[in-house]
Amino acid sequence: MATSVLQQLMANPDRLHSLVDEAKDLALLHGIVFRTHETPNSSEAVTYAPFTLFPSPVPKAVFLQALAVQTHFNTLVDKISQDPDFLEEALAGTLHGDDFTARLFDIYRKVQQEGQNQSIVVGLNRSDYMVDQREDGISSMKQIEINTIAVGGFGVSDRLPVVHRHVLKSVGLLEESKCIQDTNRTPRMSAALAKAWELYGRQKAVILFLVEDVQISKLTHCAVEKELWTRNIPVLRRRFEDVFRKGSLDGDKRLFIDGLEVAVVYYRYGYMPDHYTGQNWDARLLMERSLAVKCPDISTHLAGTKKVQQVLARPGILEKFFSEQPQVVEQIRATFAGLYTLDMGPEGDQTVAMALANPDEFVLKPQREGGGNNYFGEDIVRVLQEVKSDERRAAYILMDKIRPRTQQNFLLKRGLPLKLTSICYEVGVLGAYVRRGREMVLNEVAGHVLRTMSINDSGIIDRVTVFDNPLII
Numbered sequence: 001m002a003t004s005v006l007q008q009l010m011a012n013p014d015r016l017h018s019l020v021d022e023a024k025d026l027a028l029l030h031g032i033v034f035r036t037h038e039t040p041n042s043s044e045a046v047t048y049a050p051f052t053l054f055p056s057p058v059p060k061a062v063f064l065q066a067l068a069v070q071t072h073f074n075t076l077v078d079k080i081s082q083d084p085d086f087l088e089e090a091l092a093g094t095l096h097g098d099d100f101t102a103r104l105f106d107i108y109r110k111v112q113q114e115g116q117n118q119s120i121v122v123g124l125n126r127s128d129y130m131v132d133q134r135e136d137g138i139s140s141m142k143q144i145e146i147n148t149i150a151v152g153g154f155g156v157s158d159r160l161p162v163v164h165r166h167v168l169k170s171v172g173l174l175e176e177s178k179c180i181q182d183t184n185r186t187p188r189m190s191a192a193l194a195k196a197w198e199l200y201g202r203q204k205a206v207i208l209f210l211v212e213d214v215q216i217s218k219l220t221h222c223a224v225e226k227e228l229w230t231r232n233i234p235v236l237r238r239r240f241e242d243v244f245r246k247g248s249l250d251g252d253k254r255l256f257i258d259g260l261e262v263a264v265v266y267y268r269y270g271y272m273p274d275h276y277t278g279q280n281w282d283a284r285l286l287m288e289r290s291l292a293v294k295c296p297d298i299s300t301h302l303a304g305t306k307k308v309q310q311v312l313a314r315p316g317i318l319e320k321f322f323s324e325q326p327q328v329v330e331q332i333r334a335t336f337a338g339l340y341t342l343d344m345g346p347e348g349d350q351t352v353a354m355a356l357a358n359p360d361e362f363v364l365k366p367q368r369e370g371g372g373n374n375y376f377g378e379d380i381v382r383v384l385q386e387v388k389s390d391e392r393r394a395a396y397i398l399m400d401k402i403r404p405r406t407q408q409n410f411l412l413k414r415g416l417p418l419k420l421t422s423i424c425y426e427v428g429v430l431g432a433y434v435r436r437g438r439e440m441v442l443n444e445v446a447g448h449v450l451r452t453m454s455i456n457d458s459g460i461i462d463r464v465t466v467f468d469n470p471l472i473i
Helices: 003-011 013-029 060-068 070-081 084-090 092-097 099-114 156-170 185-200 218-230 240-246 278-289 298-303 306-312 317-321 326-333 346-357 378-387 391-395
Strands: 033-035 046-048 056-058 120-133 139-147 206-210 235-238 247-249 255-257 260-267 293-295 362-366 396-400 407-412 420-436 439-455 461-468 470-472
Touching (some): 003 013, 003 407, 013 046, 013 407, 056 420, 056 439, 060 070, 060 420, 070 120, 070 298, 070 317, 070 326, 070 420, 070 439, 084 092, 084 099, 084 298, 092 099, 099 278, 099 298, 120 185, 120 293, 139 306, 156 218, 185 293, 185 420, 185 439, 206 218, 235 240, 240 247, 306 317, 306 396, 317 326, 346 362, 346 391, 362 378, 391 396
Parallel strands (some): 056 470, 206 235, 206 260, 260 293
Antiparallel strands (some): 033 046, 120 139, 120 420, 247 255, 362 396, 407 420, 439 461
């Protein structure tokens, strides 16, 4: 955002606060809302979803690069999920070092041994990137991770472009306001679930949303549910506990809960170790064994692990999946940052030594989703000193630290003091695909998401994350 505009607002606090109030009111008017932390299971009280006051400038070339490669990532994830030998080999060391991944893989093995009886696969992915700003001024889009379960970033935030266009017009940036793109991401992501339901072929069957006990994000889920109900597709919300107590399989392995047949299980939960008790693991296995279409199924969940991401960066691996498509290999590989194994052995030993010698150059990543799990700087040294000599280190991978574009903005979040803040952003590209047998029925880019984070005085990303929009430059 133009520095002059920010300086003018800082010099005129009354105008700044008036503009902030206008933005918040417009967010509430357009349903850009979350439940509150005080009452997460009730919609009696809501607040605006956190967002930036201004949209963030994003270079057009790297933005288009991320969009252009997404259908290839969809295909790659799907190919990996169908390759048990690759998954077994890629995750071999991780299974010894990380109990959570091992439990997921145990379910995968059991399903494989029984024989998969559902040929329909649906994937809703989000590939996250940062713009890496080199010292020579050249920018490139580098992948942070790919998410294959409980992908977020769409739903209540879809109308944020309306807010940002208004803010830009209010400060006289009329031409810039025309550069804010509308998004159709929730209908597109929902359409993939609808297509899977349609292919299942039982009109009275439901789509089961597997949800958590604390449902602060329910209104985002409701945006997807609304799209499905519009198509006359019934939706059921249940927890792991409900599936354990009331779920069952018939002789054909059709999944039933509360007497209703389930066509599609849509996991909005189940991606972290603390999401599981013994009963929850049993419920997950029941659903995975069933004829219901899973979003994602257990193999696709495993395909999104950090370890698989690291293995894909090895020479020759992408060629295995795209043997006759060198241009696709080149497109995907161009998004990779440096990724290094921490498996036991000489190569992993070399990675440990490299990280300990220059910890500020890297990020240490465990096999976890949901954000806030990575280690930087001296924390890398602390963790690696503890695990460097045993197989627990294989629970992590090492990645080159990306030097993101930084700028200034105001972050609007309930309870957060209003101040000009140093920020950086992640561009998330949403992908949706549906396959039946060997036929890819649907494979598309479903939209983009911009999430912006504050940066502290040490240059480390804080845990304050808000919704944003790209201002394409």
